Amino acid sequence: MDATAAAVPEAERRRNRASAGLLRRNRHLLLLAPGVIWMVLFLIVPLGMMVYVSFWTQTTFSISSDLTTKSWETFFASETYFAALMRTLRLWLIVLALTFVIGYPTALFIGQYVTNKTTQTVLLVACVIPFWTSFLIRVLAWRPMLGREGAVNIVLEKLGLISQPIEVLLFTELSVIIGMVQIYVVFMVGPIAFMLARIDQSLIEAARDLGASSWTIFRRVIFPLSLPGVIVGAIFVSVMVLGEFATASALSGRKVNLLGNIIVTQVGSLKWAFAAVVGVILTIVMAAVITALLRVVNLRREL
């Protein structure tokens, strides 16, 4: 053993040690590599590509890589496309608000009023059960519910509350909102319930002992402590709603066009440059929304 070690020249041994040291020092880069490669290949490159393609020249039947801002001009000049952007933002805000208004009390019930851990889990699973059916079925199931001859109208008529069917229920913006809220509310409930369940009961007792009423305790202790959950939920819902196209096309009867629907139609008719413009705009909107939401609360500190 000693003899072999001595036989290796000093310089080589030093070199070996140096390279081993290099490997050891930079081991964290090795761990980082798969993630970085993945992100570059499937996020950075496609994003760059999308921006690049959005400046390509589009003619009716072909596309060439000559750079032009024509597609961008078309988007902002056209009433239809700009209106779609505004509609997307409006629907997003409404759905976000509704998922919060419906989701928070549900989460509050599960996270704070149900003290048994098993019951909490059962209730959360119950919220997820609709996801056992496919997205398409969940969306299309709203048609027989909301239609002219749908379940809602029949029940209301039988109860004598209305004399003729409510027409606005299906194939309107309202039906799109109903569909989206139903699908995405669970993404709001989950994170909020998680944060609420983590609140130590002794904090609430301490607040009560310091003389605060239930409402003050909610406003000053429970809600602030659950805020990270609200933000995480809002990010989930925002990302999914802003990129939505399926619910809108299934429940609006093609009347409500969101940015996502425009991308689908443009890609369908091989208008790649224009689809890329809408894609870039959608990405910017999402980035802005997420940045703004993250400003509200320091997630790294809270989680």
Add this chain to the structure above:
Amino acid sequence: MLELVGLTKRFDGKPAISDVSLTVEGDEYLTLLGPSGSGKSTLLRVIAGLEWPDEGAVLLNGQDITGLPTYRRGLGIVQQNYALFTHLSVFENVAFGLRYREVDPVSDPADIDRRVARILNLVGLDGLEGRMVGQISGGQKQRVSLARTLVTEPKICLLDEPLGALDANLRERMTLELRRIREVLGVTFLHVTGNETEALAMGDRMIVFDEGRALMVDAPDTVFARPATVRVASFLNAYNLLPGSVTGSHFLFGDAAFPVPPEAANGAHYAVRYDTASIAPAHAAPPEGHVAMRATFVASEFMGSRVVYFLRRADGGIFEVDRHLSVADPVDYRTGQDLTLHWPPGNALVFGATGALIWAGADRAATLEGAR
């Protein structure tokens, strides 16, 4: 000031506290000593209104507050785990009660600033107002928790094992601090603890609590010198309790016999304090007037200023002897070595068959008077 009348609280039919009646005076430091599971935290929670009693009443200055919700009682509770609001700064934590209480909230920011600054100064947290709760040490959290309760000027401050989570060094400093803070504010402290030294050192009076009942309520020196029952004596962790019986004028423990006066005729337990017994070689004659018994050496523990010797009694139980180094140098014994234990009989206690104290040696009464 605060009066508890026949308080009983059951969890699933099992009583956690049963028929507790106590009086807490104004401007006093009251400690409550009890082992874990004795119901002492439940008692605090019932007083604070965090639990409802099944029977009995809580009276504050003669007024029945049993049915009042916590936030209308005007009592403060400092919880064992501090229960600080992690999303707020030290200042905001302390100001919480002033700002957000239902009854008489303080809305003037200058007034809040002044009161919070005063209490933070009192608990020694000057300059930490802006820190988040996650950025301060355990001892500082303890102080924030105390300040947050005291700033609301509660009529009584209930402390649930306030020193339990602190290390020994900090604990010692905090005991002095707590007494000082209490004296400055003149507010009554009811301090619950499982540590007999803490209970003895801090209280103007102390309550010995077990199985949901108060066993004894008295000044710490009286509790220590004349524990009312054999159970109280065992919680003090200072007495060797020898089971036996009295025949004629002697208490018989195995083949040892200790003289007792006629009033101790029903004695069932003979108690010798750790620090009054001495160890002598096996065949040495005990000093004049001392009683003696045989025991074998098990182990000793060096505690710095004193040494604790553990010996096995004839009945298999352990006999502890506590020797301060200012009294005697430490002695090394062999494990299994036969030794003689001796003590002045005038220092012993005798408990009856029911566990109640029936005789206390005259010497201790004299030393107690002398100490006062």
